[in-house]
Amino acid sequence: MTIPPSAPGTPAVTPADQGVGPLLRAWRERRRVSQLELALRAGSSARHISFVETGRSRPSEEMVLKLAEHxxxxxxxxxxxxxxAGYAPRYPETPLDDPALDALREGMERLIRGYEPYPALVVDATYNVLAANRGITLLLEGLPESLLTRPPNAMRLTLHPEGLAPRIRNFRQWRGHLLAQMERQIALHRSAALRELYEEVAAYPVPESATGGEPAEPVPYFALPMQIEHEGRTLSFVSSISTFNTPMDVTVAELAIETLLPADPATVKYLHSLV
Known part of the structure; x- marks a missing residue:
């Protein structure tokens, strides 16, 4: 299943007219780095960092990028x-359906198809599903069309009471994991759109069928699994998320490939029986 990317990218949440100094200071404080430590990393001085943050010194374009990297x-x-800081943006934001990204898009689709029969999908910065393989389609069978409207959203699909939530046997535990994951991303990216999504899905009622905080079965697994009901059996998966190293494009930087790895032999056997 391939879904054309139609949602706009997550907008930057910091106004350009605030000045680069306060913005850099906010990022430094968010990362809990002292002026001296940042100066040592960037090959500068604490005095210069202080001058930049207070607006007494205008940093060069190179220095802005160096500080941002560190x-x-x-x-x-x-x-x-x-x-x-008064400079032109360095990183383009290329639509995923642009011909310039054909090779990247085809590579990702080939990757998730090659992962079958195990589930895999590609999401953007706010968890909109851009592509998914047949393993994901299997798990989504029977969901209402309202949740599958393009582009579907992985968090809504999982946490909505009409989505996968009633099927997940350790729902409270898995829900807590997903919300904590979103909180970490909000702290890192300062995304208003991600915050809005978090507030929406965190407010969803927990299905009455959801079990308590512990998994439905004892879990001797190496990572927290998602235990989900499918046609009378329980399938168990652990999640892995991959991103691109050193991206030079906003769109590419915000892509993630999530794969669901079977967490027990029974899940492996069942999925392979469907091939």
Whole structure:
């Protein structure tokens, strides 16, 4: 199942007219790095960092990018820092259906197809599903069309009471894991769109069928599994998320490939029986 990307990218949440100094200071404090430590990392001085943050010194374009790198600022927000400092954005935001990304898109689709019969999907920065394989389609069978409207959202599909939530046997535990994951991403990316999604899905009622905080079965697994009912049997998966190293495009930087690895022999045997 391939889904054309139709949702716009997550907008930067920091106004360019705030000035680069306060923005850099906010990122430094968010990362809990002192001015001296940042200066040592960037080959500068604490005095210069202080001058930049207070607006007494205008950093060069190179220095803005160097500080952003050492503060692990997301690519989209690096553009916002450059704009605030009076420079042009460095990183383009290419639509995923642009011919320039044909090879990347085809490679991702080939990757998730090759992962079958195990589930795999590609999501953007706000968990909109851009592509999914037949393993994912299997898990989504029977969900209402309202949740599958393009582009479907992985968090809504999983946590909505009309979605997968009633089928997940250890739902409270899995829900807690997903919400904590989103909280970590909000702290890193400062995304208003992600915050809005978090508030929406966190407010969903927990299905009455959801079990308590413990998994439905004892879990001798190496990682927390999602235990989901499918046609009278319980399938168990652990999740792995991959992103691109050193991306130079906002769109590519915000892509993630999630794979669901079978967590027990019974799940492996069942999925292979469907091939």
């Amino acid at each position: 503060l692990d600022v997301p690519v989209r927000e690096r553009n916002a820092l450059l704009l605030a």
